[in-house]
Amino acid sequence: MNSPVKSLSEFVKKAWPLFPAALYLIGFLIVVFVYLLGLSLSDPAAGIEFPSFKLFQILFADSQFQSALINTLLFTIAGTPLELLIGFLLSLMLYQSFMMRGIVRSIFLIPLAVPALVTAMLLYILFDFPGGHINHLLSGNYWSLPAIISEPVNWRGSQFFAMGISLLGKVWRDMPISMLILLSGLNSIDPELFDAAKTMGASLWKRIFSIIIPLIIPSMSIVVLLRSVEMWKEFIFPFVLAGRYDLLGTLIDFFYNEIGNSNKAAAVAIIMVACIVLTTMILMKIMDMLQKLLLRRA
Numbered sequence: 001m002n003s004p005v006k007s008l009s010e011f012v013k014k015a016w017p018l019f020p021a022a023l024y025l026i027g028f029l030i031v032v033f034v035y036l037l038g039l040s041l042s043d044p045a046a047g048i049e050f051p052s053f054k055l056f057q058i059l060f061a062d063s064q065f066q067s068a069l070i071n072t073l074l075f076t077i078a079g080t081p082l083e084l085l086i087g088f089l090l091s092l093m094l095y096q097s098f099m100m101r102g103i104v105r106s107i108f109l110i111p112l113a114v115p116a117l118v119t120a121m122l123l124y125i126l127f128d129f130p131g132g133h134i135n136h137l138l139s140g141n142y143w144s145l146p147a148i149i150s151e152p153v154n155w156r157g158s159q160f161f162a163m164g165i166s167l168l169g170k171v172w173r174d175m176p177i178s179m180l181i182l183l184s185g186l187n188s189i190d191p192e193l194f195d196a197a198k199t200m201g202a203s204l205w206k207r208i209f210s211i212i213i214p215l216i217i218p219s220m221s222i223v224v225l226l227r228s229v230e231m232w233k234e235f236i237f238p239f240v241l242a243g244r245y246d247l248l249g250t251l252i253d254f255f256y257n258e259i260g261n262s263n264k265a266a267a268v269a270i271i272m273v274a275c276i277v278l279t280t281m282i283l284m285k286i287m288d289m290l291q292k293l294l295l296r297r298a
Contacts, residue, residue, distance in 0.1 A: 033273070035266075036266040036269050036270055037266075037270060038050070039262055039263050039265075039266035039267075040055060040056070040263060040266040040267035040269075040270045041053070041055070042055070042263060043055050043261070043263040043264065044263075045261060045263070046058070048263075055263060055264065055267045056267055056271070059264065059267055059268065059271070064246060064251070065251065065268070067245075067246060068246035068247055068248050068250070068251040068268075069248060069271075069275075071159075071163065071245060071246065071247050072231075072232060072234075072247045072248045072249075072272075072275075073275075074163075075163065075166075075167060075231055075234065075238075075247060076228055076231035076232055076279070078167060079167050079170060079171060079227065079231045080224060080227045080228045080231055082167070082171055083171050083174060083175060083178045083223070083227045084178060084220060084223050084224055084227065086171065086175050086178070086179075087175060087177075087178025087179040087181070087182050087223060088178075088182050088220075090108060090175070090179040091179050091180075091182035091183040091185075091186055092186070092208075092212075094108070094179070094183055095183065095186045095187070108175075108176055108179060109176045109180075110176075111172055111173050111174075111175060111176055112173075112176045112177070114173070116169075116173050116236045116237065117236055117240070119169050119172065119173050119237075120169055120236055120237050120239075120240035120241060121240065123165055123168070123169045123237075123240075123241055124156075124240055124241060127155040127156060127161075127165055127241075128156075129152055129153070129154040129155060129156065129157065130152035130154075131152075132152075132155070134153075134155070135149070135152040135153060138153070139152065156241060156242065159242070159245045162238075162241055162242035162244075162245055163238070163242055163245060165241050165242070166234075166237040166238045166241045166242045167237075169237045169241065170230075170231070170234055170237045173237075174227065174230060177223075177226070178223045178227060181219050181222055181223050181226075182216060182219050182220065182223060184219065185215070185216035185218065185219030185220070186212065186216060188215075188216075189211070189212065189215050189216070193211055194207060194211065197210075197211060209294075213294060214291065214294040214295050217287060217290065217291040217294065218291075220287065221283075221284070221287040221291075224283050224287060225280055225283055225284070228276075228279050228280070228283060229276055229279075229280070232248070232272060232275055232276045232279065233248075233249055233272060233276070234247060234249055235247075235249035235250060235253070238250050239253065248268055248271070248272045248275075249272075251268055252265045252268050252269055252272075253265075255268060
């Protein structure tokens, strides 16, 4: 028996318990995707017979869809690197040895234990208009702080602030996942590399850019891919905090529940999947190029 066949045989022996679950998930995804694709290629309400791409043409000419697509793209572009940066900084902090590190790590995991809807409602109350706690705080209603604003701010009435608050909630909620993935990457690095770098007089920045980042690029790639997918399909935070400013996720809900047009909702979902696949391919290429560049410089 040659080596590739032997390796495949060993892999099958080890992984066979996962096959039923994998087949179920793949089969489920295929059924859902085919069903959505079938819905998106027709629209009886608009007189569009199956199969036709006219519904996609109508969507791309729709200003509401264009706005939702741009908002989702900006949401993803801003949120993905932000989650990576915060997760990286927190993982660097927790990688150090200090008193009560386990307790601090547990505190950082609290956002995962809080349901996303609860977090969104807390932010809704904090940034409410006109009587939200943030407005009270900035108006100087607490004796310990001076007044910064003279009139309450309608935070959710502005697209910039509404999207910013939604992004704040999303990043806070998902930050522990990025932190744990990057921390596992840091723990896989041989400590002797850091000792040798310190002995040779390498500064902290030099150790970060010459040792840490090149060696945890695989972990960073996982974070970037997972977080970008999450950003593209985000629904809860913008639905609660920025309802009037659509993202693709909230636009699907609008078409399906408020308009009652499942065909348009399915077409938006197909476009979202295409955006996710395209973004994933681009990010994988970028992260691969970045890893090669950093390794050459190191």
